[in-house]
Amino acid sequence: MRRELEALEDHREKPEIPAAVFPKALLMLWLCRLRSFNALHVLGRRGAGRRFLRQDMPSADQIANNSEILDVPGLRAILGRMYKRLGRNKVLVAMRGHRLAVVDGHEINCSYKRCCPKCQKRQITVNGQKRTQYYHRAVVFQLVGPGFRFLLDFELLEPHDDEGTAALRLIRRVLETYPRCFDILLGDGLYPQARLFKLLRQHGKHALVVLKDERRDLLKDARGLFGPKPQRTFRSGATAYRCWDVEDLDSWDSYHEKVRVVRSVETTTLRERKKDRWIERQQTSEWVWVTTLPAAEVPTATIVCFGHERWRIENEGFNELCNQWHANHYFHHHPTSITALWLMLFIAHALFHCFLRNIKPCLRQSLPVYIWAQLMLVEFLLPLLSSA
Numbered sequence: 001m002r003r004e005l006e007a008l009e010d011h012r013e014k015p016e017i018p019a020a021v022f023p024k025a026l027l028m029l030w031l032c033r034l035r036s037f038n039a040l041h042v043l044g045r046r047g048a049g050r051r052f053l054r055q056d057m058p059s060a061d062q063i064a065n066n067s068e069i070l071d072v073p074g075l076r077a078i079l080g081r082m083y084k085r086l087g088r089n090k091v092l093v094a095m096r097g098h099r100l101a102v103v104d105g106h107e108i109n110c111s112y113k114r115c116c117p118k119c120q121k122r123q124i125t126v127n128g129q130k131r132t133q134y135y136h137r138a139v140v141f142q143l144v145g146p147g148f149r150f151l152l153d154f155e156l157l158e159p160h161d162d163e164g165t166a167a168l169r170l171i172r173r174v175l176e177t178y179p180r181c182f183d184i185l186l187g188d189g190l191y192p193q194a195r196l197f198k199l200l201r202q203h204g205k206h207a208l209v210v211l212k213d214e215r216r217d218l219l220k221d222a223r224g225l226f227g228p229k230p231q232r233t234f235r236s237g238a239t240a241y242r243c244w245d246v247e248d249l250d251s252w253d254s255y256h257e258k259v260r261v262v263r264s265v266e267t268t269t270l271r272e273r274k275k276d277r278w279i280e281r282q283q284t285s286e287w288v289w290v291t292t293l294p295a296a297e298v299p300t301a302t303i304v305c306f307g308h309e310r311w312r313i314e315n316e317g318f319n320e321l322c323n324q325w326h327a328n329h330y331f332h333h334h335p336t337s338i339t340a341l342w343l344m345l346f347i348a349h350a351l352f353h354c355f356l357r358n359i360k361p362c363l364r365q366s367l368p369v370y371i372w373a374q375l376m377l378v379e380f381l382l383p384l385l386s387s388a
């Protein structure tokens with residue numbers, strides 16, 4: 001890994017920072033989950049941080065300037081090698097015989113003042129006044145398997161892109177680079193797009209995405225065909241599922257192949273304590289998915305299970321990255337810097353979860369995940385404090 005990170009800076013001319021220091025400093029930034037380049041500068045000056053770098057720590061400005069020329073394809077190649085290693089070591093495995101991937105968009109940050117030429121813009125009314133807000137949005141591709149997930153790629157939206165266009169670019173790149181990394185692509189209500197379905201079917205892949213736009217003919221037709229009685233019912237834990245499954249729907253104007261629509265009405269029994277007694281409450285939710293998966297290959301209950309796996313990019317991806325890794329702001333506001341730092345974050349995220357996976361289960365389960373992250377930071381901080 002060290003050699004791979006050092007290779008990223010092979011051909012770069014930034015004499016003020018030795019080539020080997022910069023990638024290691026950024027890896028330290030993410031592994032210690034620091035909030036800024038200034039915090040990184042302080043951590044890397046002395047103690048274990050200094051010993052890890054083996055050279056002088058660059059200033060926060062130097063790190064920011066150099067992050068603008070980071071080798072983005074090189075970082076993607078590192079993630080690719082990690083993906084292959086995780087597959088060979090049976091860490092990333094298929095779920096019920098299928099390899100799943102999730103794609104979703106995320107807004108990183110927004111500002112009324114700070115912008116760059118690649119910022120997206122929108123008009124916001126504040127106290128009756130229209131103001132221009134600048135923001136960056138990105139699409140992330142995550143592989144999900146039982147017990148592990150891996151953030152494989154990242155695509156920043158161009159100034160006039162919509163999320164679908166960037167997602168298409170991202171999926172096309174993944175399909176070209178790792179054609180066997182997934183069988184089924186999961187997505188939210190933004191992804192029932194004919195261009196996406198066509199691309200996936202051209203490569204022999206399937207789509208399974210949320211269908212929630214009530215104006216669409218496809219959903220109207222499917223609702224007309226759902227009978228009053230569910231075709232399939234089952235129970236999992238505290239949730240009862242009532243499912244409807246309709247195949248061979250051809251009312252999608254821009255997509256000429258037949259699709260399948262699955263509806264699941266889920267009732268979960270919740271127990272709540274009110275004053276001095278427990279009461280039971282029922283919560284019902286409805287989900288509808290459109291998919292190209294044939295019923296003969298994937299039964300209704302499996303479609304429902306896979307459909308809910310989409311939430312893992314929200315919970316294990318964006319929520320963790322933003323709340324625990326401080327990814328919801330710009331360390332340096334520059335498109336290359338943003339992309340490169342998120343890709344490095346994916347590398348650190350995978351390394352951390354591999355480290356966690358290799359701890360004995362009885363020890364790992366004795367502490368929450370964030371405590372393990374804090375212990376890692378303390379390893380760096382303690383020698384720093386003792387030498388002060």
Ligand SMILES: [Zn+2]
Nearest residue numbers: 115116118119
């Ligand atoms: Zn910008």
